[in-house]
Amino acid sequence: ILQRLIEDIERALKxxxxxxxxxxxxxxxxxxPKLPDNVKLNNVEQPTEDATEAYRMLKGAMKVSTLAMRLFLKTDEEYSLVLICANKPSLTLLNDICQELTIGLNAQAIAAIHLDSNNGxxxxxxxxxxxxxxxxxCLTIKCSLLPKHTIRIMLTSPVFRSENFLNLDNTTRQQVAELNPDPIDMLNxxxxxxAAAEIRHSNWFTHCMLEQNSNIIVLRILRDLQYNQTPLSFLNLWCLTLLVYKCQNQPPNLxxxxxxxxxxxxxxGILLPNQIGPGIIDPCEKELIDAAAYLTNEQRLSLTNYAQHIIRLIAFENYEKIFQFGSYQTEQLSSDINMK
Known part of the structure; x- marks a missing residue:
């Protein structure tokens, strides 16, 4: 049902x-976007002979996060798509998309009912x-077929990042800004x-992680642990992915x-605070950015203590205890470790 819903949304977005x-x-x-002669956009669709494309604001939709990485679990209730715009999206555009998308999805639903009735x-x-x-x-979609699930559609545009422009210097940067003023109701x-970062993360995952099935299996196991209210839930999906990537050079099938x-x-201690740990460097950014910078010191210490305890359980092959932790057991674990 989820796959069919995503396909219906993509068809309606087209x-x-x-x-x-x-x-x-x-x-x-x-x-x-209007650009000086010596400046071009990189990593986007090249101009075609079809003059209609100059008027196409919505360039395409991409699955990101768990959908693109094939890491969604039965416990997931939210899935994400990113809608790529030719220029900076505005509130007016967002409302227009919402209105037209409502019409399009309802039209598909009515057509499906007629088709089924014709087939008896x-x-x-x-x-x-x-x-x-x-x-x-962004906008969110809920369907009566999956009432507990939400599809989030985020808007972005390549013109937001100066890295997407070729031959851009301070002079041409000013020219580009003057030629393309921000919409009055531009989105955040x-x-x-x-949203653009989500696209980079998903593309990186496809090229660097998807080929090894062991990565997918371990990530699914770790995500399941997150739902058991362990300290591992402090890590977002991107940090979890980068951790597995750091450790993936293991013998095959182990x-x-x-x-x-x-x-x-x-x-x-990779996550220890006060720059004791090296952190998790984001490979999708030009600057040295810690992907786990959002973690508090308390969360970093809790994650480190939790991991040390898990290592002890693995050493004694007590895997059943690893997957039986609930909130109460986690609190007991934290207090026991602190006492030590």
Whole structure:
């Protein structure tokens, strides 16, 4: 059902893109960023002979996070897509997408009912609840077929990052800013940059992690541990992925070795505060940025203590105890370690 829902949303987004493109074309409003002759956008679609593309604001949608990494579990209730825009997205655009997407998804639901009735089958009517979240630069979709699940669609654009421009210096940077003023109701830039980072993370994962099945299995196990309210839940998916990447050079098919190496890495103090630990460097950023910079000192200490305890359990092959921790056991573990 989830896969079908994602496909329906992607199909509806393509229709929305065509409608908005047609409106821009009628109003003669090209949406491609205006650039000096010596400046070009990198890592985006190259201009085509089709003049319509100059008016296409919505370039495409990408699965990110657990969907792109194939790490979703039955316990997950939120999934993410990123909608790539040709230029800086605005609140007006977000509302237009919400309105057209509602029409498109409902039209698909009605068409599905008619198709089933023609085939003599009885189908359950599907309803959608779509909301905009301007502060988060996204919209959310809920479907009656999966009432507990939420699909989050985040908006971004390559023009937000200066790294996406070729031959850009201080002079041309000013020219680009003058040629492309920010929309009055532009969406939160930081949220759009976070969405762009999700794309980079998913692409990196595909190229560096997806080929080894052991990485996927261990990441799924670690994510399951996160749902057991262990200190491991302090780590977001990106940090967890980078930890496994650091430890993936293990003999083939030895999942236990990779699993143990992750906790050995944590227990060694990689996350310790006050720059004692080296941190987890983000490979998708040009600068040296710690992907775990958001962690508090208390969380860092808790993670290190927890990992050291897990290493002891693994040494005695007490794997059943690792996966039986709940909130109460975790509190007991923390107090016992602190007493020691």
């Amino acid at each position: 229709t929305v893109s065509d409608k908005i493109t047609e409106q821009c074309k009628i109003n003669n409003m090209p949406v491609e 089958e009885q189908s359950i009517p599907t309803t959608y609840e779509i909301e905009t979240h301007a502060d988060d630069a 830039k930081n949220k759009c940059l976070e 999942l236990t070795s990779l699993f143990r190496s992750v906790f050995a890495c944590l227990s060694s």
